[in-house]
Amino acid sequence: MLENISSVKVSGGWHKQYTHSAVSTHCTMRFAVFLPPGASESNKVPVLYWLSGLTCTDENFMQKAGAFKKAAELGIAIVAPDTSPRGDNVPNEDSYDFAQGAGFYVNATQAPYNTHFNMYDYVVNELPALIEQHFPVTSTKAISGHSMGGHGALMIALKNPQDYVSASAFSPIVNPINCPWGVKAFTGYLGADKTTWAQYDSCKLMAKAEQSNYLPMLVSQGDADNFLDEQLKPQNLVAVAKQKDYPLTLEMQTGYDHSYFFISSFIDQHLVFHHQYLSA
């Protein structure tokens, strides 16, 4: 059962938040949806899924990205899940980059995380099914995200190219098996055996992608981002894309950092990018 917990008009459409009891994560999950003006059962619209970064909830993008004006104009719904399971029964740590607020969009195999931390299943399967059942949307989907959520968006698109028409990311962690944030999260959720990690690493996934499954992919990265060299490493994905002739565009943006001010500066461009494919 979906419980509607807020409903606010914005840019001619509606921003709404819901909670529901999730099967994948065995807890109550919250998500937010933006419905553009005119979306109805007789006028269903495609969906852009947005995955947020470390410490975020469903609210950061919806409040700070400034995406609604362009999404309303283009007729795109936006769905933003939370970044992890939450609640008193969900394991947590006093850490911004692990456990609650940092689900990393994987299915955990290690206790005590494996009961709840199944954000991969939640985002790939459970949430879209729920959205398509309860909202005036088509099954045409694109996916985007920021930082940890950029990792989630690219990784999920590369693993499920049949489910999405396009993928993009802001400041994504493209090679989690080779950066401190990813190594910490994957060790905790997947265990010390690194052979289990590659299935969630965008560089590894792109390296074995088949050309018939290629998706248009756009990455925006600020060159004043404090996390660029140690955590994000977009050049690692660009190297794979070159080798594979994968249709990845990386746009380095001079002077921008890792914040939502960067996202708000280029979100319209990402929406227009996805709209080409969502409306095709």
Next chain:
Amino acid sequence: MLENISSVKVSGGWHKQYTHSAVSTHCTMRFAVFLPPGASESNKVPVLYWLSGLTCTDENFMQKAGAFKKAAELGIAIVAPDTSPRGDNVPNEDSYDFAQGAGFYVNATQAPYNTHFNMYDYVVNELPALIEQHFPVTSTKAISGHSMGGHGALMIALKNPQDYVSASAFSPIVNPINCPWGVKAFTGYLGADKTTWAQYDSCKLMAKAEQSNYLPMLVSQGDADNFLDEQLKPQNLVAVAKQKDYPLTLEMQTGYDHSYFFISSFIDQHLVFHHQYLSA
């Protein structure tokens, strides 16, 4: 001395926060400024002052209004002060609508508030002088705000029509002497003698405005705003404007509430409105 505490590129321009020791309020004040691309000593730009509402700081508008893309395009700087003095030495109450976070843009006359709560002087005199000294801006100013800050913007423009080219507000408190928020604040800051209140009431000020000092004024109000009937009462200002033939446009927007989602939906329209006069 201005201390720069953040500097982030956004929409081709810059968002910067500063602190300084303020004379008006006898405490350290924080403010934020957006500088559009190309603003420089040889290309000075006009300024829109933005006054926020109850509980807000300099950050709410800057993070949630989605104003920068249009402000960059139009070449307008935006300055957002905090909504009150703050600090351990500043009197406070366990209340969202009085004392810290709720300065109401007046000069307090009542102890213990009269030392610090001089937001009127700060916004009208001290802050613009500082801005014009330290940033690449002209002295051409417009003013806008939300809720308590909408009261501040309209009231300050009506009291100082020579200082601003235009005024606007979202969901403003237009008649504070006749609503619970205003009565509580004015009693606390100005005392029980209501004859001292009219100088800060937009309806009273407009009623005695001289035609040669009229300013173009735009008010946007959502009709699903929970505070509309008890606190905001825009019809009271419209009645005065009609009597006085004052150039006030009130736009009632169907279905919108009191939140920043409303502001983000119409901020571009307000920026275009001010730009007509700022660039004249």
